[in-house]
């Protein structure tokens with residue numbers, strides 16, 4: 126399922142002293158099976174954009190097509206002026222089928238622990254499928270499967286989600302979304318607060334979910350993650366997209382990196398030093414330490 130943004134703008138607190146433009150003229154297509162990383166300085170609009178992906182936030186203007194769902198707030202004109210009455214009606218109209226849209230695009234927030242609320246892990250994961258009309262038995266079946274996908278075995282089923290570690294809580298929150306069998310999984314800074322091992326396991330889990338056919342759209346400040354896992358990087362600057370390309374293209378652009386205060390992945394910095402010393406590495410083949418080792422090996426042959 127692809128997601129298309131056309132000239133999307135979003136302003137918080139319109140008309141109040143705290144009014145803040147958070148997205149400016151965003152046009153982008155998230156392709157059918159994508160792994161896209163949203164990056165950019167704090168306050169650049171990443172979380173705001175992510176929340177548009179399943180209509181948690183509706184655009185102030187512009188159009189978003191999520192599969193066959195259309196959210197259209199493009200301006201209507203009458204006698205050469207914006208027709209405010211028509212716009213008001215358009216905004217008020219409830220998005221049809223918003224529930225089934227939320228089934229197709231699942232969001233895991235920055236602090237997923239706030240998403241958990243049932244007394245046991247199993248009940249928490251079953252909540253979504255039951256809410257979408259599955260019987261108790263069917264809901265159990267998809268929940269067992271989802272918990273298996275996130276590597277939580279049956280010893281977790283009856284535990285309280287609130288007694289788990291941060292990493293485990295995140296897994297439960299993801300299982301709750303996977304149990305709905307979504308086309309797209311959206312994650313807002315998924316690795317914040319995890320230790321090195323927890324982060325690695327968690328990213329491998331996300332990679333697995335992606336390779337089973339679910340699109341991944343996430344925001345992150347972790348450039349090693351972007352290089353290793355993402356197929357596309359979307360760089361935001363003050364609510365605008367300034368680059369949408371492969372991570373390698375971004376990491377070659379020293380000026381953009383500097384402007385957005387992004388650190389080049391260590392593995393690419395190391396590769397740059399080796400290239401300066403005369404090793405003809407092809408950086409396009411480098412994503413992490415093993416691929417760097419392979420590239421060095423290729424050059425020495």
Ligand SMILES: Nc1ncnc2c1ncn2[C@@H]1O[C@H](COP(=O)(O)OP(=O)(O)OP(=O)(O)O)[C@@H](O)[C@H]1O
Pocket residue numbers: 137138145146147165166167168169170171172173174
């Ligand atoms: N609920 C809100 N009300 C008013 N302004 C908001 C709200 N949420 C975000 N903003 C503002 O909108 C802009 C974009 O915020 P957003 O949270 O999307 O940034 P971000 O890129 O996710 O930042 P971070 O990396 O810190 O998570 C910021 O200037 C922020 O202050």
Ligand SMILES: [Mg+2]
Pocket residue numbers: 171172173313344
């Ligand atoms: Mg954010």
